[in-house]
Each structure stands twice: as C-alpha cells, then as structure tokens.
Amino acid sequence: MAGRSVVGMDGLSERWSVDQVWGLAPDASSRTAAGKLAAAGPWVESGAAGGAVWGLCRGSGSRPYQAVVDLRGPAYKCSCPSRKFPCKHALGLLLRWAQGEVADAPAEAAVPQWAAEWLAGRREKAEQKAAARPAAERAPDPAAAAEAERRAEQRRQRIAAGAAELEQRLTDLLRDGLAAAPRGAVWEETAARMVDAQAPGLAARVRELGALPASGPGWPARLLAECSLTHLLDQGFLRLDELPEPLAATVRSRVGLTVDAAGLLRGSTLRDEWLVLAQEDADDGKLVTRRIWLHGAGTERMALLLAYGAAGRAPEQSLPTGLVLDAELAYYPGAYPLRAALGTVHAGPRTPAGEGGRQRTVPPGAGIAEAAAAYGAALAADPWLEGIPVVLTDVVPVPEEGDEGWQLAERTGGRALPLHPAAGRGAGVWQLLAVSGGGPVTVFGEFGHAGFRPLTTFSAGTTVPLTGTAAGAGAGAPIAAPKGGGAWR
Amino acid sequence: MTAGTQDLAGSPAGGWGELVAAAVVGAGRRGVDEGALLDAAAAATVRRRAGLVPGPARRLPEPAAHDPRPRLPAAARRRLAALLADRSGAGGGGRRGPTPDLAELIPEWLRHAVECGYQAPPELLPPLLDAARARIDLRPHALALAGPRGLWLAERAPQWAPLLRDGAAGPALPDPRDAAAVRALWEEGPRAGGPGTSQVRSALFAEVRRADPAGAVELLASTWPAEKAEDRLAFVELLRTGLSLADEPFLEGALGDRSRGVRTAAAELLAGLPGSALAGRMAARVRSLVVLDRSEEPPVIAVEAPYECDAAMERDGLVATPPAGMGERSWWFGQLVAAAPLAVWQEVFDGRTAEEVVALPVADGWRPDLLAAWSRAAARQHDSAWARALLGTAPTSPPGEPPAFTAGGPGASRPPAPSGPGRTAGGGENVPGRDPARLLTALPEAERAAWVAEFISAHGLSEAFRLLGACAVPWPEELGRAVVDALEIARDGGSYPWSFSGVMGLAERCLDPSYAVRLEPLAATHEEAEESSPGAAGYWSEAFQRLVATLRIRAAMRDELTTPAALRP
Incomplete structure (x- = not known):
C-alpha cells in the first residue's frame, strides 16, 4: 500500500497538544482523573521514543501501573484494572508528554522491557495484517468464494422472508387502524422475528415503531410516517434487482447487511486533510455507538465514521473535535454516501496549522434555507435519511418559550429552524446560547426533519463541542414529539 | 422538488391529514387498499420532509452586555473545566485515596480568577452556574466571574433563576444611593x-x-x-x-x-x-456583683451572683431560664458579665491590665464562670488585649466538653502562669464556654497564627481543627511548619491518618503551595514501626501523597492564572 511506510514517522513523532490529548478521554471523569495524575501523579521511568510513550505510575497498590501508548493508532496498554479506554494512567501520561514533562529517550534501546514487548507485538500484528491483504487479493480461492456466495444468497432469502412478514404486519396494522395499534410486547416480538431473519436494520425500525403509539400529541401521524418508510424499505428490498445499484446499496445497508470495511479499503480511497467536526457517543444500554463527523478540506466532502464499544465502554477509536488528520477514507456504497471507513492515516491527528498553513478550523457554512434545500435534495437520493451534517453560519439561538421550542434564527431575525426536541433537553443548547451571547454563531450539527441537532460551535478561534446534547439524542433515539414544531412552515 | 410544496399531488383525497385520518380509523373501514395507503403515505412523508422550509423566527434575544475583561489563558480554561467536571463526579464515601479532591479547590480557583480580572469562558458558563446554584459558598465569586454574560444566560434559563433571586447577582438591585x-x-x-x-x-x-x-x-x-x-x-x-x-x-x-x-x-x-446605655446598665450591674477583696494578699476577686433576674434585666437581653443542669444564679451572672463592657474591670480592679486581672485568684470557685464570660465578652467586643490575656491560659482539655457549671465548682483556683499557650500545659483548668477559636478572632491575623502554631507545637493536632479554621489562608510559615511537624509526629506515633483527616483536609487547602517540595520525603512509604497499627505507614504515605499532589495542583492553578499576557497561548 502506498504510503504505509510513512505512517507516523513525520506526523506522529511531533508532540501532541494538550487539547488533542484531552479529546481522547472517553468521558469527563477520566478526563478529570487524568488531569490529576498528570499534575501530581507520582510518575517514574517515563520516556518517549519511536512513536511510543511509556511510564510507571504509582497507585494505591504496592506495584506501580505500567502505562504505554503507541502513538500510531493511537493504542494504549496499562496494567491497571480499568475497563476504560484509554485509562486515566495512559491519558495522564500523554498529558505529561504533551506538556513536555516526558523527555525523549535517546534511542529505541531505552524502551523498558515491559513496554517494548507490547509494542513489538502490536507492530508485528500490524505488519502481518498488511502482508495478509495482498495475499488475499492475489489468491482468491474459488471454492471459498462459491461457499460465501451460497451463504450470502441464503441470507438474502431469509431477509426477504422477514421483509415480507413485516409487510404483512404493517398491512394488518393499517387495515385495523392506527387507533388500535398495539403497544409493547407485540412490537418486541416482531423485532425478534426480524433478528431471526438476520435483518437487524428492520428490527431496529420495528422497535422504534413500537415506541410511537401514544407517544404524545400527533403520534398517529408520526407512526404513519415511520410505517410508510418501513414499508418503502421492505418493498425496496423485495425488489432489489429492479433498483439502480447505489440505491440498492442504500437499501441493503439500511436493512442491516454490512459491508466489510477491509474490503472497502482495498478499493479506491479518498485522501484529504480531514477536520474532525464532532464526536458523539450514544449508549443504548447494550452498545455504545460513537459517531465521528469529518470534513475534507480539499474535497469539501462530509464523512461519518462509526465505532462501537460494549455497553458502558467507550469505543477504541477516538478523534478529538477540532483536529485534522491527513488520511484515506473509503465511503460505503449508497445513493447518498456519507458513512466511511478510515484507512491509512498519513499524519495526525494534530492541531490545524495557523495562518501560514492556511488550514481552516471552520469549514464553509450555509444559511438555513440552503441547508433545508440540501436536506431535500439528499432525501431524493436516500428517502430514509433522518438528517444530514451541515455547518450553519450566522444563526442566533432563540431559547424555548412556553410551548415553543428552541430555534436557530437568521441573524436578521427573518426565518428560523426548530432545534431537535432531544437537543432542547440537553445541556448543550445552554452552552450554545452562552457562546452566542445573543449574537450570531457558526454551528455544526445534524439537520433533519425533526429539527437541527447542534453538535459543535465555533467561536473566537476555539472549537466548542456541545457535550450536553449527547444524552439520549443519538441516532437510535426514538422519534420524539416535536415541541410546538412551530418553526417549520 | 420545490421548497414549500405541501399539497399532495397524487393523493386525490387531498393532503397528509386525509391519509392520517384514513390510517387511524383503518383502511378496511374506508375501503382503501392498505398497500396503496402505505405507498401514498411514504410518498407524502418524503415529500413533506424534503419540502420543509424555515418558518418565521421569534424575537431574537437581546445581546448580552459586552464584557471587557480578558479571556482566560488556555491552561486555566482547561483547569476550570476539569474542576467543574469533578464537582459532580467523585465525592461520596470511600477512603480518601492518594489523589486530590478537586471540588475542594474550586473556591480558591474562583477567588484567584476574579482577583486576576478574567471573564469566564462562555462555553463553561452552564457548569459554572450549576456549581453556583449547588454551593452557596461558591456563589459570589462564581457569579462575579460569570459576569454580564452569565447573568444574561441565567435570566433565560429557569434552572438558574434562583441565582437571580438571591440578590447576589447584583444588577437586579438599584444603586443604594438612589x-x-x-x-x-x-x-x-x-x-x-x-x-x-x-x-x-x-x-x-x-x-x-x-x-x-x-x-x-x-x-x-x-x-x-x-x-x-x-x-x-x-x-x-x-x-x-x-x-x-x-x-x-x-x-x-x-x-x-x-x-x-x-x-x-x-x-x-x-x-x-461599649458606649451604649445597655452597656452602661450592664456595667452598673456587674460592679455590684464583683469586687476586689483587698484584705487578702494577693487580693482575691469576690463574686456575689444575682438573686433574681428582673424585668429590666430581661429587657436587656438576659434569658431567665437556665439550660438544664445549670444553677440560675451562675447562669444570670455569666450573661451579665458577658454583656458588660470590658473597660469596667479596669475600674473595678484598681487599674489592673487584662492580663493582671485574669491572673487574680477568685474566691468560691467562680473562676471558670468569670473566665468563660470574659471570653464571650472579648470575642463580642473584639478586644485583643483581653483575648490575648485569656488565650494565654490555654486549656489543656478539649474545648467542647460538657458544661461543668455549678454554683460551687472547684475550690479556690491557683493563679495560672501568664502568657503563652504552651506554657500551661500542666495547669489543668477546665473552662467550658471559653472557646479559643472564637477568642482568636479578636486577635490580629499574624498573632492568631502564631498562637495556634505554638498551641499545636505544645499539644499536637487533636484539638487543632477549629483553631486552624480561625486562621487566615494561606498559613504563614511558622504555622505551616507546626502543622507539618505535628502530622509527622502523629504518623510516627503509629495511629491511622484518618484520625487527622480534618486537619489534613485543611492543610491541603491552606498550606502555602511552596511547601510541596519539603513534604515530598514524607510521601514516600516508610518502614512500619513495630508498635504502629497495621498498614498505617502505607496509609500515611498515601495521605501525604495526596497533600503533596493537592499543593502541586494549587501551585499549577496559580501559575496558569498569573502567566503574563505576553506569554499566553
């Protein structure tokens, strides 16, 4: 792979900024704990060399914890029992390193045994992986390919059976009327049938449908809208062969058929300077889904990376908001490609260079009317899109008033968008209001039919993640009754 | 698709409302095909979503007043974020480990930042206002730092409305001269x-x-x-x-x-x-109750406690009914002496100084009552001469013991050695109601610290907590040294550190941060002495680690706030 050998040597050996390290923290409490350890923790034998940082940190036990970070990744290892990733020791160590309190070791030879072993193991694995790829490309096993094709066909049939069954349920529901819509267990049972049919995308939609009956004023309209889109998806899958390929890919992914990221990355990739616009975690109790939004400086394209972690545990991949990385992405196929897989990282993540480097820390934005038009156009490609990532410029947040929800208004006070009702319940909107001070702001977020969900705002040279919006507002959040909904005309 | 179109061409019966109505009652009852209804609804839904256009904006908020104060340096901003994040986390029970409790450092940070004249970073206003709402002690400085933008925000958020009502927010009040x-x-x-x-x-x-x-x-x-x-x-x-x-x-x-x-x-x-009519009335009353019996050598103070509490005395604030277990007469007597101006005693005792008066013997066991009442008077009247004289005879048993007030009391008292909190270590005098922490407030700060330092050197830390609380922060050199020495002695004594957790907590917040270097050797694990409690050495080193770590963070906090503007990132 072109450029592999370059990994890390240029971009990564430079010291990271403190903000950059802070951005890696899985949550506020580890951030705080790491800050304490960095300021005061008893560190010994710490050093940095060859793209790695290591150190011993004395905790309450008799043996100090051994923390080591491979900056090419980054990847972390610590002998502490914490299940957080990275743990506070690794973070504290990185903070010290970023603050210049960890000296560069003279040569690789200075790496202590315990750190060297892990690093060597990691890099060996990476090389094996790299070596294995071309081998797979070179020697496709015809028998194995046939077997894979047979299994894929079997799954397609199962899903089609599931989709047909779901169609029947929707038809029954509509025949008897939404007023008689069941609640709870019936939906859960249908969702379980979809899981059996190997269609997790359909199962998730069914669970969302189940949350809608009697969910507040206007629920029949919301239920009808979501039922009809589920119907559209079922029909799409049942007639997959009649669809143009990009739309077929969208249908497959929405139903729950996954595409192998490694295979995707073997295909064509898009290299750019990607600015991290936001990183947001949603925890549904079983799985933590991390969504990372990127914007390419050269391509002017948005991309969404997804990473997953077991319940209560932060996903390993973390890209702090406001940093840039020179990297290759591969978009998942679809009619409105947005999700991407992260391939080779050539440099970074690092703080954007200043004026001289002419790197933007705020991507070009749009007005609210343009954003609405862009969402409309996107829906024409992918009718199931809940929202698209946009940067809005010159908008003023207007707090809720009685039954009227939050708005983002044009600075001239003419027109306004409603904020997503879930956003209005979080602390992030108050942060946004505080940053605005009643004046216009630039804000990045997700623009959709339920309103705008602010994720990051840019103010006076600083990038402010609107952390409070994360709670319950993630992608899997049930569609709530839009408060007032008045700002849509 | 044209923005704004909402008519549903293709669904003959009209709009979305019709489709919803049909779906609610059931396609069966309307004689509509379910599939066709779903098809129409899907088309309508996508069309509606794609055609959404911005609506009219409500009135924009008035912009917040400009805050001319400089922004925080980046490091200080991160520090504030960490302090505020820790406020909600951690806390609670459990053993105090080796890492500092950041919430305890918020007041110092806020005070400093306000003194340096910074404005709060807007994005941190929500957690700052939350902190101000939750902790009244933080409120004045938190609101000062939050400034006009914080106020503007609080006016718009129901959750912070209590901060505005408080009056601490300021501008809601008119100019006091208007x-x-x-x-x-x-x-x-x-x-x-x-x-x-x-x-x-x-x-x-x-x-x-x-x-x-x-x-x-x-x-x-x-x-x-x-x-x-x-x-x-x-x-x-x-x-x-x-x-x-x-x-x-x-x-x-x-x-x-x-x-x-x-x-x-x-x-x-x-x-x-002291010049009030009430003080005059009290002076007149005590003059008839306390006299100097000059027939003895040295002269002795003779006390005649009042026999009644009349209406005039009650009007002057005396409480007629004594607490359970206390004699009426000594109760009334104590209140009268405590309310009388201290100047009266010079007159009663032939021009003797406070120190000389305190040294006089007292007949019939009235000495404890007199000392306790004088102590209350000295604290109330902020009389440093009397406070000094009374503190000189430092008690050797804990100040908070159950009252031993009885009309008889112990026999004739010995005159205590004058001056110096440490020197009367053996002179066992139990004087309830003579609260040295309160008396200390009548002394100038430097003298207060010196007295407490000497007290700790003589008596150790077991009674020091309230006394230390009366001292100004950061502790001056000699007080800091006395506390650290006493902690080291306590550790060598083999007890567990949590017996001293109150003092440790104070030391973390009040020691001068430059002390960290000198404390470091103590943070290393020491060999366990044979007679010490199991594991104590480890816990002590942990406690000292925590102390050192806290001092380090406090030093860093100061540096971050006081970095000259030119060096700021």
Whole structure:
C-alpha cells in the first residue's frame, strides 16, 4: 500500500497538544482523573521514543501501573484494572508528554522491557495484517468464494422472508387502524422475528415503531410516517434487482447487511486533510455507538465514521473535535454516501496549522434555507435519511418559550429552524446560547426533519463541542414529539 | 422538488391529514387498499420532509452586555473545566485515596480568577452556574466571574433563576444611593410577597447599610411594625455591619420587640457597643456583683451572683431560664458579665491590665464562670488585649466538653502562669464556654497564627481543627511548619491518618503551595514501626501523597492564572 511506510514517522513523532490529548478521554471523569495524575501523579521511568510513550505510575497498590501508548493508532496498554479506554494512567501520561514533562529517550534501546514487548507485538500484528491483504487479493480461492456466495444468497432469502412478514404486519396494522395499534410486547416480538431473519436494520425500525403509539400529541401521524418508510424499505428490498445499484446499496445497508470495511479499503480511497467536526457517543444500554463527523478540506466532502464499544465502554477509536488528520477514507456504497471507513492515516491527528498553513478550523457554512434545500435534495437520493451534517453560519439561538421550542434564527431575525426536541433537553443548547451571547454563531450539527441537532460551535478561534446534547439524542433515539414544531412552515 | 410544496399531488383525497385520518380509523373501514395507503403515505412523508422550509423566527434575544475583561489563558480554561467536571463526579464515601479532591479547590480557583480580572469562558458558563446554584459558598465569586454574560444566560434559563433571586447577582438591585428606587423596591417587598422577596430585600438592605448606615436604619424604621418576625430578626442581624452608637436609639427600641429572637439580637449588638446605655446598665450591674477583696494578699476577686433576674434585666437581653443542669444564679451572672463592657474591670480592679486581672485568684470557685464570660465578652467586643490575656491560659482539655457549671465548682483556683499557650500545659483548668477559636478572632491575623502554631507545637493536632479554621489562608510559615511537624509526629506515633483527616483536609487547602517540595520525603512509604497499627505507614504515605499532589495542583492553578499576557497561548 502506498504510503504505509510513512505512517507516523513525520506526523506522529511531533508532540501532541494538550487539547488533542484531552479529546481522547472517553468521558469527563477520566478526563478529570487524568488531569490529576498528570499534575501530581507520582510518575517514574517515563520516556518517549519511536512513536511510543511509556511510564510507571504509582497507585494505591504496592506495584506501580505500567502505562504505554503507541502513538500510531493511537493504542494504549496499562496494567491497571480499568475497563476504560484509554485509562486515566495512559491519558495522564500523554498529558505529561504533551506538556513536555516526558523527555525523549535517546534511542529505541531505552524502551523498558515491559513496554517494548507490547509494542513489538502490536507492530508485528500490524505488519502481518498488511502482508495478509495482498495475499488475499492475489489468491482468491474459488471454492471459498462459491461457499460465501451460497451463504450470502441464503441470507438474502431469509431477509426477504422477514421483509415480507413485516409487510404483512404493517398491512394488518393499517387495515385495523392506527387507533388500535398495539403497544409493547407485540412490537418486541416482531423485532425478534426480524433478528431471526438476520435483518437487524428492520428490527431496529420495528422497535422504534413500537415506541410511537401514544407517544404524545400527533403520534398517529408520526407512526404513519415511520410505517410508510418501513414499508418503502421492505418493498425496496423485495425488489432489489429492479433498483439502480447505489440505491440498492442504500437499501441493503439500511436493512442491516454490512459491508466489510477491509474490503472497502482495498478499493479506491479518498485522501484529504480531514477536520474532525464532532464526536458523539450514544449508549443504548447494550452498545455504545460513537459517531465521528469529518470534513475534507480539499474535497469539501462530509464523512461519518462509526465505532462501537460494549455497553458502558467507550469505543477504541477516538478523534478529538477540532483536529485534522491527513488520511484515506473509503465511503460505503449508497445513493447518498456519507458513512466511511478510515484507512491509512498519513499524519495526525494534530492541531490545524495557523495562518501560514492556511488550514481552516471552520469549514464553509450555509444559511438555513440552503441547508433545508440540501436536506431535500439528499432525501431524493436516500428517502430514509433522518438528517444530514451541515455547518450553519450566522444563526442566533432563540431559547424555548412556553410551548415553543428552541430555534436557530437568521441573524436578521427573518426565518428560523426548530432545534431537535432531544437537543432542547440537553445541556448543550445552554452552552450554545452562552457562546452566542445573543449574537450570531457558526454551528455544526445534524439537520433533519425533526429539527437541527447542534453538535459543535465555533467561536473566537476555539472549537466548542456541545457535550450536553449527547444524552439520549443519538441516532437510535426514538422519534420524539416535536415541541410546538412551530418553526417549520 | 420545490421548497414549500405541501399539497399532495397524487393523493386525490387531498393532503397528509386525509391519509392520517384514513390510517387511524383503518383502511378496511374506508375501503382503501392498505398497500396503496402505505405507498401514498411514504410518498407524502418524503415529500413533506424534503419540502420543509424555515418558518418565521421569534424575537431574537437581546445581546448580552459586552464584557471587557480578558479571556482566560488556555491552561486555566482547561483547569476550570476539569474542576467543574469533578464537582459532580467523585465525592461520596470511600477512603480518601492518594489523589486530590478537586471540588475542594474550586473556591480558591474562583477567588484567584476574579482577583486576576478574567471573564469566564462562555462555553463553561452552564457548569459554572450549576456549581453556583449547588454551593452557596461558591456563589459570589462564581457569579462575579460569570459576569454580564452569565447573568444574561441565567435570566433565560429557569434552572438558574434562583441565582437571580438571591440578590447576589447584583444588577437586579438599584444603586443604594438612589433613595427613590431603593424605597420603591423596599416597600414593594412586603406587598408583593412570593418566594425570594425576603432575600431580595435582605440583599438590598445589606447594600444600603454598607453605603449609608444611618439611611438603612431610617429605611428599616419606616416599615418596622409591618415586618414579619423572621425578617425583623434578619434585618437586625444585618445592622452588625457598620454598627455604631448612632444605631442605639433604634436598637433600644427593638429591646421591647414582641419576638424574643429580635430582643436577644438587639441586646447582643448593644452589648458589643461599649458606649451604649445597655452597656452602661450592664456595667452598673456587674460592679455590684464583683469586687476586689483587698484584705487578702494577693487580693482575691469576690463574686456575689444575682438573686433574681428582673424585668429590666430581661429587657436587656438576659434569658431567665437556665439550660438544664445549670444553677440560675451562675447562669444570670455569666450573661451579665458577658454583656458588660470590658473597660469596667479596669475600674473595678484598681487599674489592673487584662492580663493582671485574669491572673487574680477568685474566691468560691467562680473562676471558670468569670473566665468563660470574659471570653464571650472579648470575642463580642473584639478586644485583643483581653483575648490575648485569656488565650494565654490555654486549656489543656478539649474545648467542647460538657458544661461543668455549678454554683460551687472547684475550690479556690491557683493563679495560672501568664502568657503563652504552651506554657500551661500542666495547669489543668477546665473552662467550658471559653472557646479559643472564637477568642482568636479578636486577635490580629499574624498573632492568631502564631498562637495556634505554638498551641499545636505544645499539644499536637487533636484539638487543632477549629483553631486552624480561625486562621487566615494561606498559613504563614511558622504555622505551616507546626502543622507539618505535628502530622509527622502523629504518623510516627503509629495511629491511622484518618484520625487527622480534618486537619489534613485543611492543610491541603491552606498550606502555602511552596511547601510541596519539603513534604515530598514524607510521601514516600516508610518502614512500619513495630508498635504502629497495621498498614498505617502505607496509609500515611498515601495521605501525604495526596497533600503533596493537592499543593502541586494549587501551585499549577496559580501559575496558569498569573502567566503574563505576553506569554499566553
């Protein structure tokens, strides 16, 4: 792979900024704990060399914890029992390193045994992986390919059976009327049938449908809208062969058929300077889904990376908001490609260079009317899109008033968008209001039919993640009754 | 698709509303095909979503007032974020580990940042206001740092409304010199009622009292009869600021108040004014009760406790009924002496100084009562000479023991050695009610610290907590050294560190941060002495680690805030 050998040597050996390290923290409490350890923790034998940082940190036990970070990744290892990733020791160590309190070791030879072993193991694995790829490309096993094709066909049939069954349920529901819509267990049972049919995308939609009956004023309209889109998806899958390929890919992914990221990355990739616009975690109790939004400086394209972690545990991949990385992405196929897989990282993540480097820390934005038009156009490609990532410029947040929800208004006070009702319940909107001070702001977020969900705002040279919006507002959040909904005309 | 189209071409029966209506009652009943209904609904849904256009904006908020103060340096901003994040986390039970408790450092950080004249970063205003709402002690500095933008935000958020009602927020109150505005708000209060009015009026009154003490009394007198008892009490307490003889007529009037709390508070204030008529009456009373018997050598103080508590005494604030287990006469006597101006004793005892008076023997076991009452008087009247004399005879048993007041009491007392808290270590005198922590407040700061340092050197830490609390922060060198030495002695004594966790906590917040270097050797694990409690050495080193770590963070906090502007990132 072109450029592999370059990994890390240029971009990564430079010291990271403190903000950059802070951005890696899985949550506020580890951030705080790491800050304490960095300021005061008893560190010994710490050093940095060859793209790695290591150190011993004395905790309450008799043996100090051994923390080591491979900056090419980054990847972390610590002998502490914490299940957080990275743990506070690794973070504290990185903070010290970023603050210049960890000296560069003279040569690789200075790496202590315990750190060297892990690093060597990691890099060996990476090389094996790299070596294995071309081998797979070179020697496709015809028998194995046939077997894979047979299994894929079997799954397609199962899903089609599931989709047909779901169609029947929707038809029954509509025949008897939404007023008689069941609640709870019936939906859960249908969702379980979809899981059996190997269609997790359909199962998730069914669970969302189940949350809608009697969910507040206007629920029949919301239920009808979501039922009809589920119907559209079922029909799409049942007639997959009649669809143009990009739309077929969208249908497959929405139903729950996954595409192998490694295979995707073997295909064509898009290299750019990607600015991290936001990183947001949603925890549904079983799985933590991390969504990372990127914007390419050269391509002017948005991309969404997804990473997953077991319940209560932060996903390993973390890209702090406001940093840039020179990297290759591969978009998942679809009619409105947005999700991407992260391939080779050539440099970074690092703080954007200043004026001289002419790197933007705020991507070009749009007005609210343009954003609405862009969402409309996107829906024409992918009718199931809940929202698209946009940067809005010159908008003023207007707090809720009685039954009227939050708005983002044009600075001239003419027109306004409603904020997503879930956003209005979080602390992030108050942060946004505080940053605005009643004046216009630039804000990045997700623009959709339920309103705008602010994720990051840019103010006076600083990038402010609107952390409070994360709670319950993630992608899997049930569609709530839009408060007032008045700002849509 | 044209923005704004919402008519549903293709669904003949009209719009989305029709489709929903059909779906609600059931396609079966309408004679519609379910699949066709779903098809139409899907098309309509996508069309509706794609056609959404912005609606009319409500009135934009008034922009917040400009804050001319400089922004925080980046490191200080991160520090504030970490401090505020820790406030909600951690806390709770569990053993104090080796890592510092950041929430305890918030007050110091806020005080510093306000002194340095910074503005709060806007994005941190929400957690800052949350902290101000949760902790009253943080409120004044948190709101000062939050500044006009914080106020602007709080005005728009129901969750922070309590901060505005408090009066601590400031601008809601008129200029205390604007008599008309002050009077309008003052008089509106009792009529308006509702939650918070008392606080607003208290805040207003405190402001006016600071700016114009006489004007404040006039304001209060104008509505006095209509005020509720609890408000009257609160306002009288606020007169402590700027108290002078000019307040005497008003306070004399309050001695006849319907509420006992108000009467007691007024009497207490008058007793603190040595030139007041009440002080004069008290002086006259004690003069007839305490005399110097010059026939003895050395002369002896003779006490004749009062036989009754008459109406005039009650009006002057005496409480007639003693607490359970205490004799009436010594109860009344103690109250009279505590309310009498200390100057009277020079006259009674032939011009002797406070120190000489305290050294005189007392007949019939009245010494403890006298010392306790004098101590209360010294603290109340902020008389440093008397406080010094009384502190000189430092108690050797804990100050908070159950009262031993009895009319008889111990026999004739010995004269204690004068001066020096450490020197009377063996002179066992148990004087309840003589609270050294309160007495210390009558001393200048430097002297206070010196006294406590000497006390700790002599007696160790077991009684030091309240005394240390009376000292100014950061502790001066000699006090810091005394505390650290005493901690080291306590560790060598083999007990567990949590017996001293109160003092440790104070040391973390009050020691000068430069002490960290000298403490480091203590943070290393020491060999366990044979007689010490199991594991104690490890816990001590952990406690010292925590102390060192906290001091380090405090030093870093200061550096981050005081980095010169030119070096700021």
